[in-house]
Amino acid sequence: MIIAIDGPAASGKGTISKKLAQHFALPHMDTGLLYRAVGYAMRDDLDRPDWEKLAIEKAQSLELSHYHEDDLTTAEAGVAASKVARVPEVRTALREVQIAFAQQEDGAILDGRDIGTRICPDADVKLYITADAETRAERRTKQLNARGVDVTFDEILAQIEKRDADDKDNPAGAFYVAPDAHLLDTTKLSIEAAFQAALELVNDVLAQEKSTS
Ligand SMILES: Nc1ncnc2c1ncn2[C@@H]1O[C@H](COP(=O)(O)OP(=O)(O)OP(=O)(O)O)[C@@H](O)[C@H]1O
Numbered sequence: 001m002i003i004a005i006d007g008p009a010a011s012g013k014g015t016i017s018k019k020l021a022q023h024f025a026l027p028h029m030d031t032g033l034l035y036r037a038v039g040y041a042m043r044d045d046l047d048r049p050d051w052e053k054l055a056i057e058k059a060q061s062l063e064l065s066h067y068h069e070d071d072l073t074t075a076e077a078g079v080a081a082s083k084v085a086r087v088p089e090v091r092t093a094l095r096e097v098q099i100a101f102a103q104q105e106d107g108a109i110l111d112g113r114d115i116g117t118r119i120c121p122d123a124d125v126k127l128y129i130t131a132d133a134e135t136r137a138e139r140r141t142k143q144l145n146a147r148g149v150d151v152t153f154d155e156i157l158a159q160i161e162k163r164d165a166d167d168k169d170n171p172a173g174a175f176y177v178a179p180d181a182h183l184l185d186t187t188k189l190s191i192e193a194a195f196q197a198a199l200e201l202v203n204d205v206l207a208q209e210k211s212t213s
């Protein structure tokens with residue numbers, strides 16, 4: 001079974017994906033980390049005139065295990081990820097890694113921006129997780145502050161709004177809600193309530209598939 005989960009920054013898609021992966025005993029990939037790793041690797045080179053060529057080389061030789069997750073989950077790595085994600089050849093290189101992951105024997109759960117539209121268009125279940133920008137900024141600020149990172153709500157809200165806008169008009173992306181995706185707005189939901197709502201959606205789709213097969 002392949003479950004494709006998309007949604008904007010800090011919507012809670014990673015949290016829900018991890019819980020679903022545990023529930024269904026499926027491997028999970030946070031595909032944002034791939035873009036973040038390329039962005040992080042490019043952190044000192046993004047102003048170079050040949051930065052796109054370098055980013056493509058980094059994406060083509062990416063070894064995610066060489067990176068520390070704390071370095072990849074900073075706000076700066078998110079901004080850099082969003083920049084390298086606009087290069088079509090970077091997307092092509094990372095697409096291969098994601099497709100290989102999705103093709104595991106028992107299936108997989110992948111979360112990102114274009115999983116239901118481009119990476120796994122035939123996924124058994126597609127979810128689109130969202131929440132309003134203020135709620136997402138509040139969650140991300142809390143998450144970073146808890147890690148000792150000194151950021152304010154206003155800074156994070158501005159970054160999230162910019163990243164939403166940049167991602168939305170990424171000419172190399174396919175960041176729209178797949179027509180067959182199930183929408184879940186977590187703005188007013190706790191983590192547990194959001195997970196239960198997602199689980200219910202997945203189970204409904206599976207029950208429907210079973211009854212028609
Ligand atoms: N429903 C919720 N209520 C409160 N906090 C939440 C909820 N869902 C997630 N969080 C918290 O919000 C933060 C961001 O969540 P998460 O990492 O799952 O988002 P994401 O969509 O995967 O973000 P990104 O892809 O940008 O990394 C985490 O600290 C997480 O614990």
Ligand SMILES: Nc1ccn([C@@H]2O[C@H](COP(=O)(O)O)[C@@H](O)[C@H]2O)c(=O)n1
Nearest residue numbers: 009031032033035081082085112113114
């Ligand atoms: N499938 C994906 C996933 C991510 N991106 C880009 O990476 C940025 C960081 O992603 P997070 O999910 O970790 O916030 C994101 O803003 C996108 O620009 C992508 O293009 N495709």
